[in-house]
Amino acid sequence: xxxxxxxxxxxxxxxxxxxxxxxxxxxxxxxxxxxxxxxxxxxxxxxxxxxxxxxxxxxxxxxxxxxxxxxxxxxxxxxxxxxxxxxxxxxxxxxxxxxxxxxxxxxxxxxxxxxxxxxxxxxxxxxxx
Numbered sequence: 249x250x251x252x253x254x255x256x257x258x259x260x261x262x263x264x265x266x267x268x269x270x271x272x273x274x275x276x277x278x279x280x281x282x283x284x285x286x287x288x289x290x291x292x293x294x295x296x297x298x299x300x301x302x303x304x305x306x307x308x309x310x311x312x313x314x315x316x317x318x319x320x321x322x323x324x325x326x327x328x329x330x331x332x333x334x335x336x337x338x339x340x341x342x343x344x345x346x347x348x349x350x351x352x353x354x355x356x357x358x359x360x361x362x363x364x365x366x367x368x369x370x371x372x373x374x375x376x377x
Contacts, residue, residue: 268338269324270372273316275345280367283309283342287369294336295321295373313340313369320371330375338374342367 251257276283286309290298295317302314317337324330345366351359 266372267328268372268374269320269328269330269335270370271316271320271323272371273312273369275366276312276342276369277364277366278309278312279365280342280344282307283313283367283369286310286313287340287342290317290337291340292337294376295332298337313371316369316371320373324373324375330373334375335373336376337371339372340370342369344368 286302286305286307289305290301290313293301298317299314302310302317321332321335324335325332345368347366348364350362350364352362354360
């Protein structure tokens, strides 16, 4: 039933911690599907190419993801001491977050529900060897 003392369990959990530089934006006001289109375009690319793609992509999500990518690059540089020229996007994904429900009045006194979707966007970088 018991798997050891709490301190042992915490020690094991911390040893398996991911050390790759990353950045996460929680509750971004864009649906996960719309963010996913932009993330698919930059997945696996090096960061300079990805920043170029995001700068000229007309979608709203690209400006949000560009800011997030710059944050991940800064984290890699300052926290992990990595060289920004060798970085590439190893993983990037958007998960569904909570949905704001709003009501729109319609004809004959009816009401339609409008769902304003949110997402959690994550960008994980790694260094090419």
